[in-house]
Amino acid sequence: MKQSRLGLTIAIIVLLVIAGLAVFPFYWMFVTATTPTSNFYDESAQLFPNLANLGNFFGAFTDTPMLSWLGNSAIVATGTMVLAVAFGVPTAYALSRFSFRGKAIIGLSLFLTQMLPEAVLVVPLFSIFAALGLINSLFGLILVNAAFVMPVVTLVLMGAIDGVPTEIDEAARVDGATRVGVLTRMVIPIIAPSLAAVAVIAFFHGWNEYIFALTFTTQDSLHTASVGLAGFIGELTTPTQQVMSVAIVYTLPAVALYLLLQRFIVSGIAAGSVKG
Numbered sequence: 001m002k003q004s005r006l007g008l009t010i011a012i013i014v015l016l017v018i019a020g021l022a023v024f025p026f027y028w029m030f031v032t033a034t035t036p037t038s039n040f041y042d043e044s045a046q047l048f049p050n051l052a053n054l055g056n057f058f059g060a061f062t063d064t065p066m067l068s069w070l071g072n073s074a075i076v077a078t079g080t081m082v083l084a085v086a087f088g089v090p091t092a093y094a095l096s097r098f099s100f101r102g103k104a105i106i107g108l109s110l111f112l113t114q115m116l117p118e119a120v121l122v123v124p125l126f127s128i129f130a131a132l133g134l135i136n137s138l139f140g141l142i143l144v145n146a147a148f149v150m151p152v153v154t155l156v157l158m159g160a161i162d163g164v165p166t167e168i169d170e171a172a173r174v175d176g177a178t179r180v181g182v183l184t185r186m187v188i189p190i191i192a193p194s195l196a197a198v199a200v201i202a203f204f205h206g207w208n209e210y211i212f213a214l215t216f217t218t219q220d221s222l223h224t225a226s227v228g229l230a231g232f233i234g235e236l237t238t239p240t241q242q243v244m245s246v247a248i249v250y251t252l253p254a255v256a257l258y259l260l261l262q263r264f265i266v267s268g269i270a271a272g273s274v275k276g
Helices: 002-033 055-062 066-097 103-115 118-131 138-162 166-174 179-190 192-208 211-216 225-230 240-272
Strands: none
Touching (some): 066 103, 066 179, 118 211, 192 240, 225 240
């Protein structure tokens, strides 16, 4: 009995230490955001926030177009999520359920796309998007982000669909369901946790993406929060408190979404990583 209590106590302590290490960067951002500039170079570090300087967070909205940046990021992230999932689901179902020539090559190609860094493709994609009139367009950002994250969505969902017995498809087909009906009424409800997981992954990709957002949008009104945040970094000076205040505001929606759906993310990725 004493050994079990000791083991539980150790486990709790370890979890608290891990949680503290995970939360500490966010806490230090908050402390830095509320630290007066005159105290930055003190001999001893300021370990606690100065609540008298909470006005820095209000300044993130009044002194910068933060709401516009967050709105653009939300549009891009949501559009990326919807487009990637809309194309990823039928692609994953086709790769999982059908046998056709070139299937292995398609699967390998989806995997190999993850080895290409975005920076390598910026110039050719910029030329293509310029010819299509998609520069300075949030839809252009949605399109390019969805293209980059869709292979991940497809591969995870393909693993999840592989775990769904084919007998379910056959029974539904016998009852007169079409392939689309089988997918939408039978398969998708079963793989809902994996679907939630890839939706969050796609959302985060669109929310955090920087290279294409910086290159494909030259108008300040179309900048996402990641580009706006990077714009504070100057050659000679950087307003540290303002950067940290904006960074916290920028991080909060993503953190809140992850905490809300984290159980679906873990179970969904686990379900999509192995075959049943």
